[in-house]
Amino acid sequence: MTRTDTTIAAELIRILPAGRVITDPDVALGLSHDQAAWGPVGTPAAVVRARDSAEVQQVVLACLKHGAPLVPRGAGTGLSGGANAIDGGVVLVLEAMDSILEVDPLERIAVVQPGVVNDDLRSHVATQGLWYPPDPASSPWSTIGGNMATNAGGVCCVKYGVTRDYVIAAEVVTGTGEIVRLGRRTAKGVAGYDLLGLMVGSEGTLGVITEITVKLRPLPPAGVVVVGSFAKTVQAGAAVRAARAAGLQPAALELVDRHCLAAVDAWKNMGLSTEGEVLLLARFDDAEAVTDAERMLECFRAAGATLADRSETAEEAEMLFAARRLAYPALERLGPVMTEDVCVPIAAVTEMLARIDRIAQRHNVTIANIAHIGDGNLHPLLILAPGDEAKNARAHAAFEEIMSEAIDLGGTITGEHGVGLLKQPGLHRELSPAVLEMHRAVKRALDPAGIFNPGKIFDAARS
Amino acid sequence: MTRTDTTIAAELIRILPAGRVITDPDVALGLSHDQAAWGPVGTPAAVVRARDSAEVQQVVLACLKHGAPLVPRGAGTGLSGGANAIDGGVVLVLEAMDSILEVDPLERIAVVQPGVVNDDLRSHVATQGLWYPPDPASSPWSTIGGNMATNAGGVCCVKYGVTRDYVIAAEVVTGTGEIVRLGRRTAKGVAGYDLLGLMVGSEGTLGVITEITVKLRPLPPAGVVVVGSFAKTVQAGAAVRAARAAGLQPAALELVDRHCLAAVDAWKNMGLSTEGEVLLLARFDDAEAVTDAERMLECFRAAGATLADRSETAEEAEMLFAARRLAYPALERLGPVMTEDVCVPIAAVTEMLARIDRIAQRHNVTIANIAHIGDGNLHPLLILAPGDEAKNARAHAAFEEIMSEAIDLGGTITGEHGVGLLKQPGLHRELSPAVLEMHRAVKRALDPAGIFNPGKIFDAARS
Numbered sequence: 001m002t003r004t005d006t007t008i009a010a011e012l013i014r015i016l017p018a019g020r021v022i023t024d025p026d027v028a029l030g031l032s033h034d035q036a037a038w039g040p041v042g043t044p045a046a047v048v049r050a051r052d053s054a055e056v057q058q059v060v061l062a063c064l065k066h067g068a069p070l071v072p073r074g075a076g077t078g079l080s081g082g083a084n085a086i087d088g089g090v091v092l093v094l095e096a097m098d099s100i101l102e103v104d105p106l107e108r109i110a111v112v113q114p115g116v117v118n119d120d121l122r123s124h125v126a127t128q129g130l131w132y133p134p135d136p137a138s139s140p141w142s143t144i145g146g147n148m149a150t151n152a153g154g155v156c157c158v159k160y161g162v163t164r165d166y167v168i169a170a171e172v173v174t175g176t177g178e179i180v181r182l183g184r185r186t187a188k189g190v191a192g193y194d195l196l197g198l199m200v201g202s203e204g205t206l207g208v209i210t211e212i213t214v215k216l217r218p219l220p221p222a223g224v225v226v227v228g229s230f231a232k233t234v235q236a237g238a239a240v241r242a243a244r245a246a247g248l249q250p251a252a253l254e255l256v257d258r259h260c261l262a263a264v265d266a267w268k269n270m271g272l273s274t275e276g277e278v279l280l281l282a283r284f285d286d287a288e289a290v291t292d293a294e295r296m297l298e299c300f301r302a303a304g305a306t307l308a309d310r311s312e313t314a315e316e317a318e319m320l321f322a323a324r325r326l327a328y329p330a331l332e333r334l335g336p337v338m339t340e341d342v343c344v345p346i347a348a349v350t351e352m353l354a355r356i357d358r359i360a361q362r363h364n365v366t367i368a369n370i371a372h373i374g375d376g377n378l379h380p381l382l383i384l385a386p387g388d389e390a391k392n393a394r395a396h397a398a399f400e401e402i403m404s405e406a407i408d409l410g411g412t413i414t415g416e417h418g419v420g421l422l423k424q425p426g427l428h429r430e431l432s433p434a435v436l437e438m439h440r441a442v443k444r445a446l447d448p449a450g451i452f453n454p455g456k457i458f459d460a461a462r463s
Numbered sequence: 464m465t466r467t468d469t470t471i472a473a474e475l476i477r478i479l480p481a482g483r484v485i486t487d488p489d490v491a492l493g494l495s496h497d498q499a500a501w502g503p504v505g506t507p508a509a510v511v512r513a514r515d516s517a518e519v520q521q522v523v524l525a526c527l528k529h530g531a532p533l534v535p536r537g538a539g540t541g542l543s544g545g546a547n548a549i550d551g552g553v554v555l556v557l558e559a560m561d562s563i564l565e566v567d568p569l570e571r572i573a574v575v576q577p578g579v580v581n582d583d584l585r586s587h588v589a590t591q592g593l594w595y596p597p598d599p600a601s602s603p604w605s606t607i608g609g610n611m612a613t614n615a616g617g618v619c620c621v622k623y624g625v626t627r628d629y630v631i632a633a634e635v636v637t638g639t640g641e642i643v644r645l646g647r648r649t650a651k652g653v654a655g656y657d658l659l660g661l662m663v664g665s666e667g668t669l670g671v672i673t674e675i676t677v678k679l680r681p682l683p684p685a686g687v688v689v690v691g692s693f694a695k696t697v698q699a700g701a702a703v704r705a706a707r708a709a710g711l712q713p714a715a716l717e718l719v720d721r722h723c724l725a726a727v728d729a730w731k732n733m734g735l736s737t738e739g740e741v742l743l744l745a746r747f748d749d750a751e752a753v754t755d756a757e758r759m760l761e762c763f764r765a766a767g768a769t770l771a772d773r774s775e776t777a778e779e780a781e782m783l784f785a786a787r788r789l790a791y792p793a794l795e796r797l798g799p800v801m802t803e804d805v806c807v808p809i810a811a812v813t814e815m816l817a818r819i820d821r822i823a824q825r826h827n828v829t830i831a832n833i834a835h836i837g838d839g840n841l842h843p844l845l846i847l848a849p850g851d852e853a854k855n856a857r858a859h860a861a862f863e864e865i866m867s868e869a870i871d872l873g874g875t876i877t878g879e880h881g882v883g884l885l886k887q888p889g890l891h892r893e894l895s896p897a898v899l900e901m902h903r904a905v906k907r908a909l910d911p912a913g914i915f916n917p918g919k920i921f922d923a924a925r926s
Contacts, residue, residue: 106707106708151653153651184875189878190875191886192882194660197627197660200657201656218710244569288749288751343649377651414654435644438909444908446905
């Protein structure tokens with residue numbers, strides 16, 4: 001490389017401190033995709049690991065100068081291909097910006113760099129009796145920046161909401177290469193448009209997030225866990241409806257289906273699958289937890305639960321949640337798992353599960369289900385077969401049909417994982433042409449050069 | 464008027480059903496402004512009371528054709544001039560679109576037209592044991608559409624959040640005259656940009672809201688009210704900080720200052736002002752209400768409260784809140800009240816109150832204060848003098864300085880009332896030029912013809 005090398009890679013090496021541009025091809029390759037099961041992965045011109053906002057700004061300015069696409073990424077735990085590299089572009093890795101800059105227990109806020117791992121933030125603030133609620137399954141690895149970019153959810157959002165409900169301010173490098181602050185540190189505020197909310201869930205297509213201020217809550221107690229086995233899925237649906245009607249507000253309300261239970265039993269021999277075809281798990285974490293747990297047990301029994309029990313100790317609570325925790329790794333023993341993510345009205349959950357069963361049969365694919373049933377958010381888990389292209393094509397077809405059925409039931413193609421590359425066909429079915437056109441207009445407004453993660457979520461060019 | 468009359472008024476009379484265009488000049492005048500104390504009020508070319516989305520669309524299309532500005536309005540209870548008419552434009556009144564279209568107790572959602580009055584929605588859903596939390600002081604008159612357009616708050620948002628936290632879907636007539644649906648009916652969803660959140664608080668500058676879907680919660684009990692009198696404002700500040708540190712989560716936490724107490728005493732002789740210079744009121748509404756109320760009393764007493772008590776009955780609870788409820792009408796006996804609205808960090812509330820006192824002295828204006836202190840959201844109440852232009856000019860200057868001090872303390876110029884016309888100078892001080900430019904870009908993207916409430920919030924043309 002000489003001074004006359006005008007490629008963006010050469011310029012980035014020139015303008016950034018030593019070591020920021022990753023030259024090891026294997027490392028660069030590992031940073032060029034997320035955990036999506038399929039979808040195109042491009043070959044980037046450069047992979048950069050930035051250390052501060054000024055470096056991020058330099059990368060953005062270089063991309064503007066060269067017209068190069070920029071893909072920001074955190075830990076790469078996404079499941080929709082949102083962080084997949086684009087040919088000739090720059091992958092901007094933010095995981096080294098991992099400082100917790102401030103925790104203010106009076107205001108109940110934390111200020112973090114985007115690369116802070118979700119669980120690291122949680123354990124850090126827990127020492128001050130505080131809690132950051134959003135808890136995606138990826139929390140041991142995923143970053144707050146990635147969580148913000150995808151508006152990540154998790155188990156506890158049935159009571160406590162999603163990432164969007166906790167992000168109150170951010171520093172962002174914009175499509176014109178400026179460093180701006182959006183939102184505010186105060187509890188309330190309506191000064192101008194909610195541009196911050198627009199950034200949440202925009203999957204890196206509107207700017208690069210370089211600092212995040214989140215709300216915290218007082219740390220709740222571990223709580224009481226209730227478990228119920230049901231011979232029929234429709235009975236579990238009835239139990240959930242009865243709990244809603246009773247005004248119960250669990251901090252988690254999860255469903256684990258027969259395929260998951262069988263996989264856990266095959267691995268751990270817990271005898272779960274003999275009790276019925278579906279397990280419900282609820283957690284209550286407030287002052288009324290024991291009373292509410294008893295009321296939930298009544299709902300379970302009235303709906304015909306073959307087994308219904310609640311935890312007496314924190315250890316028992318953990319143990320009762322084991323089936324949920326072990327479901328995913330148990331299924332992975334059967335093959336690579338493709339995680340779907342749809343959300344339907346509560347009333348439609350059992351019908352959606354029945355339709356998923358029919359899709360599985362039609363395409364001869366095993367589809368297990370875990371669900372944040374309290375939110376109507378289902379995660380059908382499609383078991384793939386490495387090397388078996390025919391089977392994987394059938395799984396791909398099933399994946400599309402699940403989205404279509406969710407739309408048909410008044411739901412959405414993605415409850416918490418985002419659109420990325422994999423769900424674009426579904427997005428175009430869910431949103432009207434006029435709404436897609438509004439997306440394109442906003443994209444052009446905030447990213448006039450079209451450098452930020454182009455081709456993700458929707459096709460920005462089509463008009 | 465003949466067929467050759469090409470004015471927008473003539474066209475609207477022609478295309479809309481009889482009676483939609485308001486011809487009575489007094490009625491039209493009354494619908495041409497909100498309740499802001501100052502700010503320009505234009506003379507509209509037409510005032511239209513629409514009955515359905517199709518009529519709204521026709522009005523938008525007519526405005527596009529004529530290049531006429533359109534000001535949507537609900538009940539006109541806004542305090543920032545956001546609904547003030549624009550010369551030669553159309554005022555589009557949505558209060559006749561006042562149907563509650565659906566209440567779904569299982570999904571806990573309601574679908575309403577924009578003209579439904581906040582309290583009407585609350586009393587309607589209460590019959591099904593459900594609750595719509597956002598409770599602006601205007602709730603007996605203000606509409607859900609207006610609440611959405613301004614992202615209205617209220618007393619209970621310290622625990623339950625603001626309008627933005629409850630709006631999950633809307634039908635909107637866009638800047639290209641299309642009727643679109645934004646958001647979704649499901650509990651979660653991340654399919655595309657949060658264009659719905661962008662509409663919330665956009666004060667009619669990005670589209671006309673024609674239908675709204677809101678989340679509901681189970682109706683909480685009336686709860687327990689705690690009251691404390693403090694000789695010094697700083698003691699009240701200490702009590703609030705102690706309650707935060709104790710992890711207490713009141714459903715309301717209000718401050719009433721000495722000016723308000725004196726005005727209430729002068730009217731109702733309740734003896735409130737003899738106890739101290741500030742009153743704190745808290746409400747607890749969950750299962751632990753009595754216990755939490757006792758803990759709050761401890762915080763009050765430890766901070767030096769001269770009097771601290773809690774309600775034993777629902778009637779007592781109502782009575783103890785009387786000072787808060789009567790403060791505003793008591794002040795109105797002294798003259799027209801200009802309501803300020805700033806929000807600062809919790810830690811800065813007492814300093815902000817001290818600065819407001821100094822501003823009042825400097826400008827020789829009476830400024831009373833009520834505050835949603837649990838959110839750091841202050842409402843300084845400036846007493847105006849009809850006809851005394853010099854005094855009103857001093858009040859205006861004080862109004863500006865209060866915003867500047869809020870920004871200086873890390874706060875915002877508006878916690879819940881919006882920017883409209885009155886707070887634009889403050890907005891330009893709060894937001895950076897780059898962020899204002901992002902606002903303009905988004906405005907141009909979604910309202911390319913610039914017809915929606917131009918000149919409100921910010922100057923869209925300046926670039």
